Amino acid sequence: MIGLSGAAIDFIGTIQDIIWLFYPGAALIPEDKNSTYIHLELGQQGVELWAEAQLYQSGAATARRETAIPLMAEEAPNEFKRLARLVVYRVLQARTGQTPSPWGIMTGIRPTKVVHRLMDGGWAVDKVRDYLVEKYALRPDKATLITDIAHWQRPFLLSREQARHLVAVYIGIPFCPSRCLYCSFPSYSIKRHRNMVEPFMKSLLEEIKLVGESLQAHGLKVQTIYLGGGTPTSLNLDQLRCLLEAVQSYLKQPDTREFTVEGGRPDTLNQDVLGLLAQYGVTRLSINPQSMNQQTLETIGRAHTVEDVYRAVELARQFNFPTLNMDLIIGLPGETTRDVSQTVARIVKLKPENLTVHALALKRASDLKQRLDQFPPATADEAVAMWQETAQGARKLEMHPYYMYRQKQMVGNLENIGYTLPGHECIYNIQMIEERQTIIGLGVGAGSKWVNPDTWNLINEYNAKEPRQYMERLAEYIGRKLKHIDDLKKL
DSSP states (O other): OEEEEEHHHHTHHHHHHHHHHHSTTOOEESOSOSSEEEEEEEEEETTEEEEEEEEEETTEEEEEEEEEOOSSGGGHHHHHHHHHHHHHHHHHHHHHOOOOOTTTTOOSSOTHHHHHHHHHTTOOHHHHHHHHHHHHOOOHHHHHHHHHHHHHHGGGSOOTTGGGTEEEEEEEEOEESSOOTTOOSSOEETTTTHHHHHHHHHHHHHHHHHHHHHHHHTTOEEEEEEEEESOGGGSOHHHHHHHHHHHHHHTOOTTOOEEEEEOOSGGGOOHHHHHHHHHTTOOEEEOOOBOSOHHHHHHTTOOOOHHHHHHHHHHHHTTTOSEEEEEEEESOTTOOHHHHHHHHHHHHHHOOSEEEEEEOBOOTTSTGGGGTTTSOOOOHHHHHHHHHHHHHHHHHTTOEEEEEEOOTTBGGGOOEEEEEOTTOOOHHHHHHHHTOSEEEEEETTOEEEEEETTTTEEEEEEOOSSHHHHHHTHHHHHHHHHHHHHHHHHO
16 A cells, blocks of 8 residues: 555555556555655746655655746646656655666556657657656667667658548457457357357448448548457458448458468468458458467367468468568467467568567456466566567568557566568558548447547547347447548538
8 A cells, every 4th residue: 555645645546557567456545644646746947847756664755856848838738747656756766776667657558659749849869769768767778769769650640631531440340269368359269159140241231331331422442441359350251242332332442462361370361261361351360379389279269270370371462461470479378488488489480571470468357367376477577588489480480670669567567569661551540550541340349430630639449349239230230330430521
């Protein structure tokens, strides 16, 4: 239990996750009588803002002070928040002797957004990197990583004018062959919920049709399409054909640059499925083993074999998809650094154009979160060693990191990172993370990001995560999207 006093009470939502880096899950209470408490003061002298934090613990006190001048006057409220986080981080770091995260006070999902904002202001890469180390307490290698990624992304970001008429579309299919131990996405076993598939498909096709017709009527262009889930290729061949035909008729346009399909489970991919994807112009196919160790696949409930992965990749190559992506997860139950090294070596031999590496995140909605006594997570040192194996594998493939994001409860306080061969970047992934393009989410659990190009502000909206609720509220979801499309065209 940690007490809070002064401005720390008002800023509890700002500093809570910083405190939890050092004292995970500690209860925070508004008082200064506790044996451990943090006192925070904020103020301004001329144009300079300042923050002071004192940590009182068992009668001993530790204090730190940080100052800053906002880059623009209107940024003062956000700068006070950054200062509050940084000074609390520094005082806890001084008291405990710990550096619990290589990301310092950057605990959010999209750290590259800060970099892009500075680069928009004309900052050079070196200046940005130094600023992140000093003002966000990033470890230098992480500051280098995100500045390099942001620099790589710059040519793909839309101008304000482009963002007025180029959108992306995500389509969520909530069915899988089985539910993985770690999964927190809207995902239902297609065998156990087969009776829901046809009604869901009917609703989804209606949403695709009406939204697609509205986009066409307003002259908006679909830059990228991402068919995810779930596992879209768990649908039967007729259902998949109907879905792809609807995408072709209402969403895909001559200038659509990218069409991704998550064929994540290799046991769902055969000659007929892959032939259908190729016929409808899929340009990027994901085959996601997560691990190339059979024992791990069985532990996490994947219901396929390592040999299935080899077979699916070999078959996919016969259809000449321009880009093959493969996903891996580090920190899976029971895995060691040696296991990850073996997985990476096997992936390197398959030579995908994209490699996406996830650090296991312990999500509330996952079965794994409820069974941690059975499957204890990897230590931070183990996770870092695993991450290094994957980075080395990407270098062997001559890949470059091109997008990244973070999540809560990740092993080792690491990050998810996408690597690519030059010319094979997934444009959708970049736009989705950097949030400078409207993304329209269709289907179960799909999120929409309605971006205002004048300000880069956005509105997030979500379809229901449960198929029956999605079907019941379909008219509401479609109505909202049609209004947003109309508003977007007026900007």
